[in-house]
Amino acid sequence: MKNSYTSQFDAKLPGINLLTHTDVYLVFYDQLNSNNFPSWVKKEKPLLLFIESLQTKKLMPFHKKKLIFKFSAMRHFALECSKLGYPVSYHSTANDFSTSLISLFESNKNWKLYYMTPNEWDFRHALNKFKSQFQNTTEYPNNFFLASVEKYAERILNGWRMEYFYREIRKQTGYLMDGDTPLGGQWNYDKENRKKLPKHITLPGVFDEEPDEITQEVIDMVDDQFSNNFGKSANFNFGVSRSHGLNALNLFLEKGLKNFGPYEDAMTTRGSVLFHSQLSTYMNVGLISPKEVCDAAIEYSEITKSIPLSSLEGFIRQIIGWREFIRIYYEAMMPAVREANYFGFDKDLPTVYWTSKTKMKCLSECVRPVIEQGYVHHIPRLMILSNFSNLTGTDPRALNEWFWLGFIDAYEWVVLPNVLGMSTFADGGILASKPYVAGGNYVNKMSDFCGNCAYSVKEKTGDNACPLNYLYWNFIDEQRETFRKNGRANFMVNTFDKKNSEEKNAIKESSEKFLANLPRLSKKDWLKKEASKS
Ligand SMILES: Cc1cc2nc3c(=O)[nH]c(=O)nc-3n(C[C@H](O)[C@H](O)[C@H](O)COP(=O)(O)OP(=O)(O)OC[C@H]3O[C@@H](n4cnc5c(N)ncnc54)[C@H](O)[C@@H]3O)c2cc1C
Ligand code: SF4
Known part of the structure; x- marks a missing residue:
């Protein structure tokens, strides 16, 4: 037809x-x-x-x-x-x-x-x-992945963590191995990563492919038949073929990989990609394979001798570790996990997820590129977009739907485990050991957002204070049983308990006021609103 x-x-x-x-x-x-x-x-x-x-x-x-x-x-x-x-x-x-x-x-x-x-x-x-x-x-059988579902599904169901899975896949593939031991003596070099982006550093350009007549025809079709859908079609510059995927891989090797590790967690108003690869888009539809991406990164690093091991290892871990782990989790947990909601949160999404309009600079900076390009890198997804959803008691299933519909690389096998497993703790701790929540200090440490924000990151409570500051402590207090059960996170509850009653009351009061005034909009109502415009 x-x-x-x-x-x-x-x-x-x-x-x-x-x-x-x-x-x-x-x-x-x-x-x-x-x-x-x-x-x-x-x-x-x-x-x-x-x-x-x-x-x-x-x-x-x-x-x-x-x-x-x-x-x-x-x-x-x-x-x-x-x-x-x-x-x-x-x-x-x-x-x-x-x-x-x-x-x-x-x-x-x-x-x-x-x-x-x-x-x-x-x-x-x-x-x-x-x-x-x-x-x-x-x-x-599907042959687009490296790890065996049969071999690992049950262990993941029993709470086996990614780091140990990753070590097995390193041994299976031989990537970055020196016989039986990891290259350089360590499995993971993340301690050398997680740096804030220096002001002087130049960011590499992002992959940019001009649409050909086939793509233009699809753009016209989408503009016509999907005009009320989420996001913008303007300036479509993604690749759409295997050769484009390979070009994107080469661009990343030449311009991104060296600094991938150190600035992997950094966020900036200067761009949403930084030194990330944007290769999920191509890998997730099979245009390029995880094996060829890893082989190419290792080969490039051996030939040029210009890539620090912390960057190379960090990148390989994302692909043979996280990506494969996430896929096996999906196979093991479906379909019951679709309804996972450990904290029982039932609130609609905050309206800002549909509009990007808010006084909170971190949120507007992270939603805007999603609306424009369907992409922000891992840390905005985890520590801004999911964090705010958690801190505001938003239904994780609504967040999962939003990520699924809003991101260029989102397909259920990968988005669901990342949202319901990793970022919202909706599965109760099968994938992650504790909920990912953070206050303004984390955002200020990893980004340049706070300096440009209407709120003050230094203020802890009150109308002018960074909302993440009081919402964070409010969350720790309200979910104290979950944090208490986790040895590593127990200290957060202890820190809250040490605050005097004046501080605790101010946290409660600011949180209640903020949450009562937070505009929210379900997907259904957003769709109705969009339909009424046309
Ligand atoms: C809430 C949330 C939702 C996410 N939704 C998706 C999604 O819909 N689709 C998707 O592909 N990834 C998703 N991720 C994982 C990760 O954020 C993206 O893979 C990554 O940001 C894609 O950008 P990149 O290609 O520039 O990645 P890079 O930072 O360059 O990483 C290299 C590759 O590692 C793989 N990778 C890294 N982390 C993960 C992970 N946690 N799960 C799966 N693969 C990983 C990706 O294939 C990625 O291309 C999500 C993470 C979170 C926290
Ligand atoms: S001050 Fe708070 S709300 Fe503003 S950008 Fe920083 S973390 Fe976000």
Whole structure:
């Protein structure tokens, strides 16, 4: 089925006769790499089937740039496969994925379906439904990750921590190993990292790819059909093909990796990327693989001898440690974890998450790039956006939905564990050992936000004080049982208890006033508001 926004694309894709095919290999939006196809698919080149379902707008108002990226990357990959000699059938449809797949197979009774297990739970569900109707279906295990779910899922369920998992994967892959011991003698060099960004340091430019006619057609489609969705489509500059992903990797190796470690946790008003790679966008749809990213980083560092071990190790850990760990957690914890809400918070999202409008500089600086680009790096996600949500008693499931719809690299397998496991402690401590909360001191130490803020980071309570200061202590007091259970965090409760009653009352009073006046807006009401504008 064609829509009016595929003419450039259709003109480049050779026509095929569907009736002449029997074997059909389904390519998902996050499996865009022909290196990962099963070997017989590579050899025999069966019909490749792509389903671009536009029904997503009814489910989630995904960021416009995320939709542009996803659909354009699918279209570019379909064309690339066609050039490699695969017959390609690409369906851009207003129906949902499941209905489209079933209807295609109902019209082509001789087709047999082959596919690789999708990463996201809902698609597995859709395929199980399909399989119950069409038994002539073959599923292959997903090969886009490095670590085995079977080997590690149960240990993660029992509270096994990432650091130990990471050491096993280092041994499995041989990355940064000297025989059986870690290169340099330590597994982790984070003590040398976590520096504030010096004023004089120049930030590298971010990856910037001009949209071609295929991407422009998708931009027009998204602007027209998804105009009420979250985020801005203007200035779309992400890559959309494997070669763009590899260019982004090279740019990062040349300009970012050296300073990745020291400034990994820094935040600044000067930009939202700093020395981060932005490679999650490409890795999460399969355009580039975690293995080739790690291999390239290690090779670059060996050849140039210009990369400190603390930066290289820190970067490799994010990929073979955190990324793999998070994925196994998803496999182990689904689907019950979708409802996780350890603290029982039930408040809607603060309105600022939809608008970026607030007097709090840290929040406005971190929401604005999400609206514009669907991206901020890890620390704003964790220590600003999630922290504020925790401190204001916001429902973690609402936050999870916001991250899922708002970020260019968000897919359920990766966003859910990061939000409900890591950043909000909604799973009660299976992934993280304590809730991630912080006051203004942390933000002031790691960023240049506070100097430009309407609130005073030095003041602890009152109308002029940094809200994070009193909200932090209020949270520690209200959730004291959780902190008490954790040896490492117990000191926070003790510190609060040592405050005199005047201070404690002022903390309570400021918090109650701030929370009572905090504007909030659910996704449903935000959607209604957006719809009423058009
Ligand atoms: C609340 C919250 C939500 C998040 N949501 C997502 C998400 O939707 N999609 C996503 O890919 N990552 C998510 N992350 C993890 C991490 O923040 C992003 O992977 C990272 O910021 C992506 O930017 P980058 O490519 O510049 O990363 P870099 O800092 O350059 O790191 C390199 C790579 O390491 C991997 N990585 C690092 N940390 C993690 C992690 N915790 N989980 C998974 N991969 C990791 C990513 O693939 C990333 O590309 C989230 C983290 C938090 C705290
Ligand atoms: S003073 Fe407080 S609210 Fe303002 S930027 Fe700093 S941490 Fe954020």
